[in-house]
Amino acid sequence: MTDNKSQAGTDLLIDRVIHEPARLKIMAYLSVVRSADFVFLLSRTGLTYGNLSSHMSKLEEAGYIQVVKEIKDKRPHTMLSLTNQGRTAFETYRKNILVLLGAN
């Protein structure tokens, strides 16, 4: 059993990095856009600033998201996007979950 994946079924692996509800939301919302800023994810996920930062760091450590910090209108601005690895991991997670739950 790997650090971030659990055996769940014969050949299905559930990625624990993505499986956490808050991170799942982050990945889901980032998957439908090219990139989004921190405020967008705050408004969508309902997480607090600290929680979102923490989950963001975990996803970045796993190589699933890319975080770009810049200054915009003299204020710090953070843009997040899924990496190719992140998109692949999310798609794999989705398929595995749907198979596990018996969905078509």
Place this chain on the structure above:
Amino acid sequence: MSYEMDMKEIERQVYLSYSEDGLIDIAIGVVIAGWGLMLIQEPKGLIGLLGLLGLGIWYMGKRLITIPRIGIIEPSQKMERRLTNMAVFLVVLGLLIFAGILVMRSIGVMEFSNYSLAIVGLVLAGGVAALAFLLNTSRMYLYAAIIFVSFAGGEILAQYITSVDAFALAVIAGGGLILIAGIMVLVRFLRKYPRPQMEA
């Protein structure tokens, strides 16, 4: 319990949230009501600039109200194509309407039909209905109906009520209704998306 990650629904929610702010409603209401006001007040020639006023309201509202609350996204390629098509459509539509008004004024305005203003209303309503389709916002179909009824109803009323500019008043009323609806949508948006305390 079924658990389906409907990505299309998530996508729909994401992009729909940007039209939940009521700004397009307010912009349309201001343009229509402004049109009616300009018919009563001078200078009438500035009617053509109402579109710019509406655009300005929409843009500043997005910048000052919407984006600080729900952030910015870079849309997916598919959505970018759709938004580009929508922008092109709106620009072309605006130009056509503006050109149509200029033509009507140059030929003496109401020579070719007894219900020319109703036709103008129909064209405007068609544009708003198309916008409703593109933005997937059903309340805008109602706005399209209000616009048509204001223009057509106003033109009919004007034939019977001559003491006041009935057409202008009908258009102002229609625009006012849309504006009020837009303000209500905006208030709901402000409650749903308070400004975040801290931003990264």
